[in-house]
Amino acid sequence: MKGIVFTEFLEMVEQKFGLETTDTIITKSNLKSEGVYTSVGTYDFGEMVSLITNLSEETKIDVPTLIYTYGLYFFDTLKNGYPNIFKHYKTGFNLISGIEKHIHVHVRKIYPDAELPSFITHEETDTKLIIEYQSERAMSSFAQGLMERTLEHYNEEVTIKKELLNSDGTKVLFTLVRNV
Ligand code: HEM
Numbered sequence: 140m141k142g143i144v145f146t147e148f149l150e151m152v153e154q155k156f157g158l159e160t161t162d163t164i165i166t167k168s169n170l171k172s173e174g175v176y177t178s179v180g181t182y183d184f185g186e187m188v189s190l191i192t193n194l195s196e197e198t199k200i201d202v203p204t205l206i207y208t209y210g211l212y213f214f215d216t217l218k219n220g221y222p223n224i225f226k227h228y229k230t231g232f233n234l235i236s237g238i239e240k241h242i243h244v245h246v247r248k249i250y251p252d253a254e255l256p257s258f259i260t261h262e263e264t265d266t267k268l269i270i271e272y273q274s275e276r277a278m279s280s281f282a283q284g285l286m287e288r289t290l291e292h293y294n295e296e297v298t299i300k301k302e303l304l305n306s307d308g309t310k311v312l313f314t315l316v317r318n319v
Contacts, residue, residue, distance in 0.1 A: 140187055140254055140276075142180035143216070148190065153211045156198060164193040178319070181252045184276060203280045210284020217285070218292065231290040231297070232268045232315065236260045256282065261312075268315040277308035286313070 153161045165174035168189035172182050195202045218225060224242060229236035234242075239258040246253050256274035263269075272279045283301060290297045296318040304310035 140182055140184045140253075141178070141250055142176040142182060143178040144213075145172075145176040145187065145190075146178050146214050147213055148187070149176070151209060152194060155208075156194070160194070160197050163197060164190055164308075167196075174204045179250075181250075184254065206278055207280040207284045210278060210281040211288055212284075213281070214285050214288035214292075225292065231286075231293040231295045232263065232265075234289055235286055235315070236268060236270065237265050259286060266317040266319075268313075270313050270315070271304070272311045273309065273311060275309055279308055279311035279313075282311075282318075283313070286315070290315075 140173070144243060149165075152164065166263075168174070168186065170186050170189065176182060191202055191205055194200075194205055198205070200208075224234070228237060233259075233270055239260070243255045243258075246255060253272075254276065256272055256276070256278070259271040261269040261271060261274065272282050279301065283299060286299060297315050298318055300314040302312040302314070304312055
């Protein structure tokens with residue numbers, strides 16, 4: 140997992156839960172990196188799992204909610220870091236259905252070692268987008284947070300339905316329907 144995912148995560152934890160909680164989860168996680176990350180480095184995904192699990196224990200907030208909250212937060216990182224992408228796409232649906240064939244393809248060129256999910260578009264019309272998330276990392280709640288903020292960015296009112304296609308959350312179907 141890329142360092143930027145860790146650095147932004149720790150920044151969010153500090154902002155929302157304070158420096159003491161941040162220090163506590165780093166210590167409890169017993170990290171090989173010792174919690175020192177650079178945004179372009181690559182680190183073991185297991186470190187993120189430990190950090191989130193310990194944050195959940197400290198805050199009594201369940202893991203999916205924390206990952207979702209992080210997705211909402213990470214949107215600003217993407218928007219500030221890659222403003223041209225948001226100028227390029229004219230609708231939220233176009234952007235979301237463009238992740239697989241355009242956005243993440245670009246990410247892979249810049250960071251060949253990035254661990255990215257797959258998004259399979261099953262159906263796309265002006266009012267409906269059915270897209271399947273697939274990833275060993277089971278971070279569909281992160282995807283949901285990012286999608287919600289993306290749609291908000293385009294002022295689009297959309298209802299998102301999420302359906303687990305397997306029990307470990309590595310395959311999830313999202314149905315996005317416009318509210319008009
Ligand atoms: C707008 C520009 C975007 C850029 C530049 C971008 C870039 C990235 C990067 C750098 C990572 C981390 C890869 C790693 O840790 O190795 C990532 C992961 C991820 N991205 Fe994107 N992304 C973008 C938009 C989106 C959007 C809109 C979604 C919403 C569906 C999304 C879904 C995800 C998910 C769910 C992951 C976590 C990894 C996983 O689930 O396996 N991305 N992305």
